[in-house]
Amino acid sequence: MKKFNILFITLGAYFCFVIANNIYAKANIKNGEIIDNKLPENIAQIQNNVTDNQPKIQVAILLDSSNSMDGLIEQTRTQIWSVINAVSKVRKNGKIPVFQVSLYHYGNNSLPSAEGFNRMLNELSTDLDKVSENLFSIQTNGGQEYAGWVINSAVNELKWSNNPQDFRVIFIAGNEPFDQGTVDWKKAINSATQKDIIVNTIYCGESENTESNLWAMGASQGKGNFFNLNQDEKVVVIPTPYDGEIARLNQELNDTYIPYGNQGRASFERQQAQDMNAFSSPNPSAGLARSEAKATSSYRNSSWDLVDGVAENGVDLNSVDKTTLPENLRSLSSAEIRKIVDEMMLKREQIKAKIAELAQKRLDYIAKNTPKDNIQATLDRLMIDSLYKQLEAKGFQIQR
Known part of the structure; x- marks a missing residue:
C-alpha cells in the first residue's frame, strides 16, 4: 500500500503542474465537402519537408459513435498511445517511418444524414496531440451506422501516399450490420484495395451471429483481419514501481x-x-x-x-x-x-x-x-498484432 500511496501522491503532484485548456476542433462541412481548418502555409511546408524522404505508415481509424459505443471510444482514447509505442519500434531499411493517423467517427445523429452520419475529425497527420484531442471531443449519440459510406469517405477524402513502398491501412470498428446505408460496402472496400489500402474490421458485438459474419467478410475482401472486441470488458491494470x-x-x-x-x-x-x-x-x-x-x-x-x-x-x-x-x-x-x-x-x-x-x-x-x-483481447493488442503482421508482409522490420 505504501508504494501505491507514493504513486498516487506523485501523480497528484503531476496534475498540479499541468495547466490544460481543452480545445475541440471540428472539420467544417459544406455542400457535402469537408473543409478542414488548414495550417498556415509555412507550417504545412515544414510538415511536408519532414516526411518527404521517409517511409510512411498511414492509419485511418473509423469509430462508431452511436449511443452504445462508449466503451469503444474510451478504449481508443486510452489505448492509442500503446499502439503509437508499438509503431515506434518499426523500421524500413534502417529508416524510421513517419507515422500518420486520421480519425473519423460515424453513426451519430449529430452528423448530417445527407453525408452518411460520418465526419473526418482530422486528416492523416503526425500531430498525435490533435488526434487525442479529437478523440476526447467525440460524444456518442444514436444514429445510423453506415460502414460502407465512412470507408468510402476515408478512401477518397484522405491524402494517401502514392508510394507503393508505404503502408496504408483502415481500422473500422462498430456493432451494427456492416451492409447498412446506400453506399455498397463491397464497392467501398474494392476502392480501398485498388489503392493498396488494407481494411481491418473490429466487430463490437456477439462473436457468432450474422452481423459478425458480415464484418468478417469485409475484412476478407479488404485483405485485412477481422476481430471481435468486448468493448465493455474492464481492462486489468498492473501498477509497477516505475x-x-x-x-x-x-x-x-x-x-x-x-x-x-x-x-x-x-x-x-x-x-x-x-x-x-x-x-x-x-x-x-x-x-x-x-x-x-x-x-x-x-x-x-x-x-x-x-x-x-x-x-x-x-x-x-x-x-x-x-x-x-x-x-x-x-x-x-x-x-x-x-x-x-x-x-x-x-x-x-x-x-x-x-x-x-x-x-x-x-x-x-x-x-x-x-x-x-489472463491476457485480454483489448483494442490496442488487436491493433498491434494486426499492424505488426501486415507491416512485416509489406517489408517493414519490427525491433522486438
Missing part, C-alpha cells in the same frame, strides 16, 4: 518545449491538455503509455516546437517571429536563443532515454506479473 518516476519525467519533458509560430501557444496548451486527459482517464496506465510515446520517434512537433523545428528542419532562428515565443525569450538575440535551444535539445534526449529505460522495465514487470491465462 510509474511515478515516468510521470515525473513526463513533466520534465514538457518543460523542454519552446512554442513558436502562429500555432505554437495553442499546440503547447494542447499538449498539456492531452496529458491531463490521459492521466485522469479511467485507465491509470493511459497517462504512462502517453508519456512513453512522447519519448519515441513517433511523437513529432517540429511545426510548433522550436527544439524539434531546429533539429528536424533547420529552422532559421533569424526568421522566427519573436512575438510568438515565450515572453522570456523575446528580447534575446538569435545566438542566445540558439544556446537555449541546444540546451533543451540535450536535456530532452536525456529525459527520453530515461523514460525509454523505465518503460522497458515497466513492460517487463507487467509481463512477469500478468497470469498467462
